[in-house]
Amino acid sequence: MTKQIILAEEMGYCWGVRRALDIITKAGNVEQPVATIGDVIHNPQIVERLKSQGVATAESVAEAAEHGYQRVAITAHGAGPARAEDAKSRGLELIDTTCPLVTKVQRLGQKLVRQGYYLVVYGDSYHPEVRGIIAWSDTTRAVAAKKVVDLPWNCARGLGEEGGIEPPRKVAVVSQTTKNVDEFLHFVGELAQMVARDGGEIRICNTICEPTSLRQNALKKLARESDAILAIGGKKSSNTARLAEVGRSYGIPSYHIERAEEIASDWLDGIENIGVTAGASTPDDVIADVVRYLQTLGYAAPDTEMLDYDLEVVPNF
Numbered sequence: 001m002t003k004q005i006i007l008a009e010e011m012g013y014c015w016g017v018r019r020a021l022d023i024i025t026k027a028g029n030v031e032q033p034v035a036t037i038g039d040v041i042h043n044p045q046i047v048e049r050l051k052s053q054g055v056a057t058a059e060s061v062a063e064a065a066e067h068g069y070q071r072v073a074i075t076a077h078g079a080g081p082a083r084a085e086d087a088k089s090r091g092l093e094l095i096d097t098t099c100p101l102v103t104k105v106q107r108l109g110q111k112l113v114r115q116g117y118y119l120v121v122y123g124d125s126y127h128p129e130v131r132g133i134i135a136w137s138d139t140t141r142a143v144a145a146k147k148v149v150d151l152p153w154n155c156a157r158g159l160g161e162e163g164g165i166e167p168p169r170k171v172a173v174v175s176q177t178t179k180n181v182d183e184f185l186h187f188v189g190e191l192a193q194m195v196a197r198d199g200g201e202i203r204i205c206n207t208i209c210e211p212t213s214l215r216q217n218a219l220k221k222l223a224r225e226s227d228a229i230l231a232i233g234g235k236k237s238s239n240t241a242r243l244a245e246v247g248r249s250y251g252i253p254s255y256h257i258e259r260a261e262e263i264a265s266d267w268l269d270g271i272e273n274i275g276v277t278a279g280a281s282t283p284d285d286v287i288a289d290v291v292r293y294l295q296t297l298g299y300a301a302p303d304t305e306m307l308d309y310d311l312e313v314v315p316n317f
């Protein structure tokens, strides 16, 4: 049997995270470190590596100031306007690495609110990107939701019974940039059922970013070509766990691993084509280690190279 490694066409750091790492690494200075507010990336090894290059992490601008940092940075997820104001009021230099594709959603949310829409952000309410989008919308008429039960109304327009709370007349929805398009479509379908009655208007803006869409399509393709899939990423990386989960949903045995040594020998019994993908916070060298290990087990090197991003080329907006 010919044993082959197949790489997902898109995996690992997305364009926005690579861009943010590039900016922050260039700004790093051991003499005058910069503190990012929150981790640039959820990967303990990279956070440690950055620390040695003069890039530290703080929970808030206040904490960074207390520890004597003169420079703070916003991560690729972005933040509400209060963060920049806080830094300015404390006389700190601010480095903004917000992904331009996140900035687009922040501005769109603002615009929709100004046009009179109630803004729904499809995403995780605790996630910094979602919190930033809501903060920029500068209104109490905005909510984050992943299911219609998370919304502040509980029945369709015109169908409210006693105790029922109907949606407002104009509702717009945007998505967290990293969400799954099929799940987003399911959500907006249910939302439309509630809003688009009795004169209601709904505006659906798919703001899942292009790198995320390409990544989801790459996983579908990988599942078609592979007998099993390895999703590489830290144990705490929920998006890596999700990659393995989606792989399994396509009927392909899929495993979430942090390092090559975790590959159990029976996982590869009878596996000819082994697919390799990685979460958004997995460094390229960790992926390369797994590929090398598979080669020692008799798998042929992948036919394709890992994608080389040109940071100057902004993905489609």
Ligand code: SF4
Binding pocket: 014, 015, 016, 017, 076, 077, 099, 100, 101, 102, 177, 178, 209, 210, 211, 212
């Ligand atoms: S918007 Fe897309 S490209 Fe930008 S940081 Fe988020 S996932 Fe990455």
